[in-house]
Amino acid sequence: MRPDRFAGPAAVAAKGRVAAVRWLASRRSAQAAFLALFASGPLVGIWITKGTLASSMTLGVLPLTDPLLLLQSLAALHVPERSALIGASIVLAAYAVVGGRMFCSWVCPVNLLTDLAHWLRLRAGFKNALRLNRQLRYWLLAATIAMSAATGSVVWEAVNPVTMLHRGLLFGTLAAAGLAAVVVGAVFLFDLAVAERGWCSHLCPVGAFYGLIGRFRLLKVAAPRRADCDHCQDCFQVCPEPHVIVPALKAPAGGDAAIRSIDCTNCGRCIDVCPQSVFAFSLGGKP
Amino acid sequence: MSDARGSSAARRAFLRDAAQGMCGLGLMGLGLAALAPAGHGEAGTAIRPPGALAGDRFFAACARCGLCVRDCPYDTLRLAERADDAPVGTPMFVARDVPCEMCEDIPCVRACPTGALDKSLTDIVDAKMGVAVLVGRETCLNVLGLRCDVCYRVCPLIDKAITLDAQHNVRTGKHAQLIPTVHADACTGCGKCEKSCVLEEAAIKVLPIHLAEGALGEHYRLGWEEKKRNRDAPLVPGLTELPKRGIDAVPGGPKP
Numbered sequence: 001m002r003p004d005r006f007a008g009p010a011a012v013a014a015k016g017r018v019a020a021v022r023w024l025a026s027r028r029s030a031q032a033a034f035l036a037l038f039a040s041g042p043l044v045g046i047w048i049t050k051g052t053l054a055s056s057m058t059l060g061v062l063p064l065t066d067p068l069l070l071l072q073s074l075a076a077l078h079v080p081e082r083s084a085l086i087g088a089s090i091v092l093a094a095y096a097v098v099g100g101r102m103f104c105s106w107v108c109p110v111n112l113l114t115d116l117a118h119w120l121r122l123r124a125g126f127k128n129a130l131r132l133n134r135q136l137r138y139w140l141l142a143a144t145i146a147m148s149a150a151t152g153s154v155v156w157e158a159v160n161p162v163t164m165l166h167r168g169l170l171f172g173t174l175a176a177a178g179l180a181a182v183v184v185g186a187v188f189l190f191d192l193a194v195a196e197r198g199w200c201s202h203l204c205p206v207g208a209f210y211g212l213i214g215r216f217r218l219l220k221v222a223a224p225r226r227a228d229c230d231h232c233q234d235c236f237q238v239c240p241e242p243h244v245i246v247p248a249l250k251a252p253a254g255g256d257a258a259i260r261s262i263d264c265t266n267c268g269r270c271i272d273v274c275p276q277s278v279f280a281f282s283l284g285g286k287p
Numbered sequence: 288m289s290d291a292r293g294s295s296a297a298r299r300a301f302l303r304d305a306a307q308g309m310c311g312l313g314l315m316g317l318g319l320a321a322l323a324p325a326g327h328g329e330a331g332t333a334i335r336p337p338g339a340l341a342g343d344r345f346f347a348a349c350a351r352c353g354l355c356v357r358d359c360p361y362d363t364l365r366l367a368e369r370a371d372d373a374p375v376g377t378p379m380f381v382a383r384d385v386p387c388e389m390c391e392d393i394p395c396v397r398a399c400p401t402g403a404l405d406k407s408l409t410d411i412v413d414a415k416m417g418v419a420v421l422v423g424r425e426t427c428l429n430v431l432g433l434r435c436d437v438c439y440r441v442c443p444l445i446d447k448a449i450t451l452d453a454q455h456n457v458r459t460g461k462h463a464q465l466i467p468t469v470h471a472d473a474c475t476g477c478g479k480c481e482k483s484c485v486l487e488e489a490a491i492k493v494l495p496i497h498l499a500e501g502a503l504g505e506h507y508r509l510g511w512e513e514k515k516r517n518r519d520a521p522l523v524p525g526l527t528e529l530p531k532r533g534i535d536a537v538p539g540g541p542k543p
């Protein structure tokens with residue numbers, strides 16, 4: 001990573017302004033659209049999706065439930081009702097295909113904040129004050145399930161920044177400077193001033209869980225034109241999980257150049273910023 | 288480096304990492320455990336929606352999704368905030384603000400995806416959100432000897448959940464007091480009475496069941512209930528008859 005140079009300008013020069021932000025812009029639109037589906041009800045009285053990311057009902061027919069929440073509930077020895085079981089199955093099936101961490105980059109509202117924190121820390125030139133192990137999130141995930149079993153309650157929902165922020169926005173409790181504001185503020189400051197990409201790429205058990213369910217996903221980013229790579233490192237600069245890129249770039253000609261790591265969020269930012277157009281989305285793998 | 292030394296260093300490194308991982312996991316676990324609602328004290332004293340699973344079981348189920356809140360037509364329900372005595376984000380209501388109107392179709396229960404609000408509640412009259420208690424026995428107008436009766440009149444289960452029990456007014460010596468008396472077996476905890484109490488601060492309040500009803504010790508047995516269960520036969524067969532004494536011994540005295 002080169003702190004003296006920001007990723008982006010090279011891609012703009014090579015491919016033009018539109019192509020260089022294509023996936024970023026799509027992603028932000030998707031994040032806004034998902035928020036709007038939930039927010040149109042409380043804001044203007046047009047109810048499309050009720051509830052929160054923990055569990056919701058769209059147009060009275062489509063139930064969706066966070067499978068991690070369901071897992072904790074089961075660990076706490078509660079067998080949820082059919083609606084939640086169906087809702088969690090739909091979510092599981094969808095993310096198994098498109099990649100679980102697509103939730104992170106395309107849906108989760110916390111991503112907006114942690115991306116902002118990252119953007120700010122780069123511009124402010126803050127040093128990384130704390131090096132964290134990327135495996136921590138899987139330990140935290142295990143702890144979450146274990147503690148749900150031990151305490152007989154859905155423990156993660158007591159602090160989950162994802163649903164806290166979502167709930168805070170939709171039920172108007174964020175402005176009241178309640179617990180949601182504290183937790184979300186802490187995550188933002190942590191990412192800004194303490195650990196680079198600290199929350200989403202090292203700690204969040206929700207992201208870890210969604211990564212696991214996308215283990216055998218069909219939709220992946222691949223590096224079909226890796227032969228053109230001139231090692232500018234721009235992709236590493238923007239990727240929230242840079243370690244996932246190396247195997248794809250290093251794949252032998254004719255070998256599998258799809259990014260297979262469960263940590264890849266399918267955000268597509270590497271596709272955007274690569275001046276050589278090395279990357280592309282692929283279905284299945286190989287290219 | 289020889290192979291033996293290399294592998295023992297690797298083993299040490301592995302053990303160290305594993306130990307560090309376990310300690311980290313323990314720390315995270317402790318942090319989460321501290322946050323988990325456990326026991327009545329932490330489960331809070333907030334009044335839950337109809338059909339809410341009892342005590343801590345509620346927290347094994349509730350997603351804090353707010354679907355019940357959204358479907359309540361009277362905006363009775365809301366999600367708990369830090370100031371409330373309930374884990375943040377769980378549904379509750381404050382009867383003095385907006386009581387439960389006891390909807391016949393119970394939309395809040397129907398909306399709940401997880402079963403935290405139990406769908407086996409099909410008749411709202413069977414709901415047990417809490418129990419009303421006349422806490423202000425010094426301020427309630429009826430206890431003072433006046434006729435207010437408002438809590439009694441507004442109760443959706445008037446004469447079942449709440450009655451006016453006449454009692455001699457010792458202060459005046461010649462009047463009656465009509466004491467609002469709640470019957471816990473019928474009261475749903477809807478809070479209409481608390482909402483309507485005419486005083487500055489309600490004299491009648493809905494309390495969570497664990498606070499309102501108390502609890503007998505596990506070992507406690509009610510002799511008369513046990514006897515009924517035993518089809519009125521003596522509980523200890525062959526128990527020695529006690530000798531009659533005093534007025535019981537007088538021929539023509541009280542029958543046993």
Ligand code: SF4
Pocket residue numbers: 103104105108109110111114161162199200201204205206207208
């Ligand atoms: S890692 Fe967690 S907080 Fe970050 S985007 Fe994913 S789910 Fe949201």
Ligand code: SF4
Pocket residue numbers: 336337358359360361362363364386387388389390393394395396411
């Ligand atoms: S029964 Fe009706 S008024 Fe009472 S909490 Fe449920 S939806 Fe609201």
Ligand code: SF4
Pocket residue numbers: 055348349350351352353354355356377378398399400401402403404
């Ligand atoms: S609808 Fe059910 S799961 Fe959702 S907040 Fe209400 S009680 Fe909890």
Ligand code: SF4
Pocket residue numbers: 418419441442443444445448449469473474475476477478479480481493
């Ligand atoms: S809470 Fe009050 S109004 Fe409601 S059922 Fe009980 S006594 Fe009646």
Ligand code: SF4
Pocket residue numbers: 421426427428429430435436437438439467483484485486489490491
């Ligand atoms: S409404 Fe209040 S003051 Fe009136 S009888 Fe009931 S408890 Fe007493």
